[in-house]
Amino acid sequence: MQGQSAHRVFQLSYLRTLVTLLVVAHHSALAYISFKPRQQGFTVQPLLWTAFPVTDASQWSGFDLLVGWNDVFFMALMFFVSGLFVWPALQRDGVGAYLRRRFLRLGVPFVIATGLLAPLAYYPAYLQLSADTHLGSYARAGLALGVWPSGPAWFLWVLLVFDCVAGLFFTALPRAFEGLARGVRTVSNRPVLFFLMLAGLSGAAYAPMGLHFGGLSWWSWGPFFVQSSRPLHYFVYFAVGMCLGAFGVEIPIFKPAGPLARRWWLWGLAMAPAFLAIVLLMQSQNFAAARMMFPVSCAASSLFLIAVMIRFVRPSRWADSLSANAYGIYLLHYLFVIWIQYAALHWPAPALVKCAAVLVAATGLSWALAGLLRQSEIVARVV
Secondary structure: OOOOOOOHHHHHHHHOOOHHHHHHHHHHHHHOOOOOOOOOOOOOOOOHHOOOOOOOOOOOOOOHHHHHHHHHHHHHHHHHHHHOOOHHHHHHHHHHHHHHHHHHHHHHHHHHHHHHHHHHHHHHHHHHHHOOOOOOHHHHHHHHOOOOOOHHHHHHHHHHHHHHHHHHHHOOHHHHHHHHHHHHHHHHHOOOHHHHHHHHHHHHHHHHHHHHHOOEEEEEEEEEEEOOOHHHHHHHHHHHHHHHHHHOOOOHOOOOOOOOHHOHHHHHHHHHHHHHHHHHHOOOOOOHHHHHHHHHHHHHHHHHHHHHHHOOOOOHHHHHHHHHHHHHHHHHHHHHHHHHHHHOOOOOHHHHHHHHHHHHHHHHHHHHHHHOOOHHHHHHHOO
């Protein structure tokens, strides 16, 4: 990120922070959606509690839309933002130093999140589904699963794989990639054409796998989880971000007066019907058509959020603090979200109130803990 203006960097950093908050909101709302499948037991396949750790009797159908909309785009956008500064970092540090730093920043938190945070976070799921509530019984049941659910930490290992692929391109095909990057950057000067390119590429990556695996299945190897239909889709967003940031982010698509931000409302108009189409197709059980619309909705929602953040966001001290601790919030929030949801099971409040309380409390606690932990120089190097 050297040689780039703080103005550009703070906007993109805030975009990453916004997506992190959407992740927290997504997990906060899952206990209160209306379409949760009934869970049969802690060890009964499929392990539905890995997606819905706490099931509350309080429900609100509005959360169905929030969770569905988030699921369409927010992780793809996270991979996009993660790709923006990869190529300049490879040029600055070289492949070896870059990957060592990424293994430290992604690999170490993945091990801690998988080995410590996820088991602590999922204990309330076990308490809801099992009569024997002893920790020893929970440990034995977890070890008998054959997999090791890692929660939101799945993003870290997938991103690390993508970083390794980027290092391979930097070593083997640097000129070919830079030629591709110039083409993508040129296309980005015309947002409608860029949208068509992004939707088309991700559609080609997603549609065959979505039609084959469906939208809900996950691959798992021990602690390594990833949604079966989406690895290539996510890589498209990572690669496009890498192309846009290959020569710095001072390009029209990231300028407040640029062609994307100037017509932010257009992307809002595109986003709404694209997502509505998915909702209607799902309600009519036309799942194949809904999956074909998925890349279109993802691209429209992603460009809308980018446009709004670039056009309207302004720097502030509290947002800077939130941004500095966003990675820590991502790593820690799941533990707080699930335990607060579990503690609120018998609270006689509407689902909207419960979710808001979970969101505010989990964000505040994970923000405060991340800030406290980052006072350590060793932790700050990683998180």
